[in-house]
């Protein structure tokens with residue numbers, strides 16, 4: 001078998017055999033297939049796509065490239081969630097303690113942020129000394145004991161994806177449904193949960209720019225899950241506007257705490273209740289409406305907040321930040337970004353807000369950049385709100401005043417005002 005022939009076959013849109021897919025992936029991991037050959041194959045897949053069978057084999061080849069976690073001791077109770085990435089998406093911080101407080105088992109590996117999208121591991125580090133790396137023994141022990149553990153992805157979790165994703169990132173081959181679906185699902189399958197709930201984002205701040213692409217990705221991932229005996233559900237949510245008011249690591253942790261204290265009932269709450277209800281409905285095999293009532297109660301009676309404290313403390317984080325959450329809003333430099341006109345807020349472009357927050361220090365332009373935990377943007381208004389000249393649209397947080405001016409230029413483009421009050425868009429587009 002020669003990699004040249006495999007590339008050439010996909011170039012002519014022909015179906016690759018399981019053996020050919022394994023040959024390409026194993027060769028790439030071992031170094032026998034060169035980066036330029038793998039990028040040529042990835043580009044051919046982007047252009048000519050893959051059949052369902054090829055996507056299953058690609059996922060399997062990636063999954064088998066590294067370690068897998070065995071959660072069988074938790075039976076049907078193990079549950080994971082994944083968001084395809086967005087701006088202001090702090091749902092894991094909220095949803096994980098909600099479902100763990102109800103008895104489901106959350107053994108989760110999360111990623112770091114890159115570009116305008118954030119990552120849960122960076123957010124958790126806002127709880128000073130929070131341990132994001134644990135041995136697999138300690139990881140499982142914690143899940144057994146308190147029902148929840150969230151750590152960074154271990155080095156040997158799907159190494160084929162790590163290598164392939166790095167290549168796709170620099171060769172314009174990220175945006176391909178077979179490649180995205182197999183990349184995400186290989187990591188979810190390796191993490192071991194029986195039940196997986198996906199939050200597929202669609203809009204300016206997401207990978208998927210249209211609803212039809214988001215649906216196609218959801219169906220591809222559900223089929224992979226089924227093929228590997230997992231229970232997968234997907235919700236499609238709007239990411240034209242940042243999710244919630246906070247964008248930036250410690251700011252998002254603050255907002256997550258406020259929600260669990262019962263102080264937030266906006267779109268962020270809606271998405272978190274939808275995700276957690278689906279997770280509980282899968283884990284306990286109960287009706288979604290019954291699951292929803294349980295999740296709403298877990299927030300209103302304080303049990304989810306109590307679980308968050310237990311979780312953060314168990315992983316070495318500073319639990320006092322949960323009681324004194326205003327300490328998470330303490331960047332050394334702050335500035336209000338004011339409106340120059342009046343009208344109704346008709347758009348807050350998620351991608352532009354995400355890039356502006358990254359410019360303040362909240363995100364990474366390159367993989368090895370160091371982030372500023374306290375940097376970010378706190379939006380003061382939502383779509384449809386009335387604005388007068390001089391009103392504060394957002395507050396900017398950074399460690400340097402020099403960073404404000406380029407960020408403000410971008411925010412000027414991110415906020416659109418209209419004369420008429422715009423119609424409210426639903427944040428939850430569909431459940432599949």
Ligand code: URA
Nearest residue numbers: 165174179180183184
């Ligand atoms: N996230 C992933 O993990 N992989 C992709 O291909 C895209 C987003």
